[in-house]
């Protein structure tokens with residue numbers, strides 16, 4: 572978490588591919604939730620995924636992170652086809668957060684982050700019971716790294732607080748710290764600002780830039796358009812499972828088909844989008 576990415580957005584957009592989705596299709600029975608979507612995320616890039624409700628964003632995200640095996644097409648991560656097990660995906664260097672907070676509420680902030688770290692430790696059940704020197708060394712290193720990550724996300728003061736007692740915005744940041752504990756090369760965030768107040772949203776934005784600057788690639792699903800257009804190098808808009816447009820925030824923002832797609836799916840989404848674009 573030390574290197575700083577100072578590359579301009581256009582360099583990142585033409586950089587080396589970290590994640591490539593080729594013709595990814597996901598069907599649930601007769602419903603095609605994701606329809607032949609191509610997608611590419613480069614090293615050090617922040618990629619946004621938008622679309623009206625039911626557009627297939629979460630399903631596509633689940634295909635990208637190994638939670639779903641696409642009906643057809645493939646996902647290549649860091650040069651290799653994505654392994655079909657979420658645990659192997661994490662070990663390959665991909666971490667994610669979920670739309671709904673999934674912390675261990677009765678564990679402390681530090682313990683929550685340590686849980687994320689255990690995928691990189693080697694102590695098995697036997698060593699953990701014996702608690703020999705190797706276990707103690709590893710546990711101390713895990714604790715140290717977890718504290719570093721709490722500091723990194725701005726939660727250094729919450730070490731011993733129970734996760735369930737943290738304010739909402741802090742819980743979201745704690746989830747990010749736990750994801751970072753797995754040492755990812757790519758971080759996927761599913762609606763990271765859902766339910767946040769404007770101040771928490773601004774803090775989330777700063778944190779995501781900081782993570783990108785530390786060398787990670789990031790994919791974000793978000794309904795908050797102002798947030799996504801400020802944050803991302805490129806944005807993909809999905810509509811009814813299909814890729815409508817992919818481009819820079821300026822290109823996507825000015826494409827009339829994007830507003831049209833939102834209007835077609837209900838006045839709430841559309842007025843939200845127009846409000847954001849006018850701001």
Ligand SMILES: Nc1ncnc2c1ncn2[C@@H]1O[C@H](COP(=O)(O)OP(=O)(O)OP(=O)(O)O)[C@@H](O)[C@H]1O
Pocket residue numbers: 599602603604622623624625626627628629630631
């Ligand atoms: N496990 C599933 N089984 C059957 N249908 C599903 C399943 N998951 C999603 N769908 C359907 O696939 C379509 C896309 O849903 P998805 O949740 O991916 O959209 P989304 O863009 O993430 O929506 P939102 O913004 O509301 O979260 C919807 O019609 C949804 O009902």
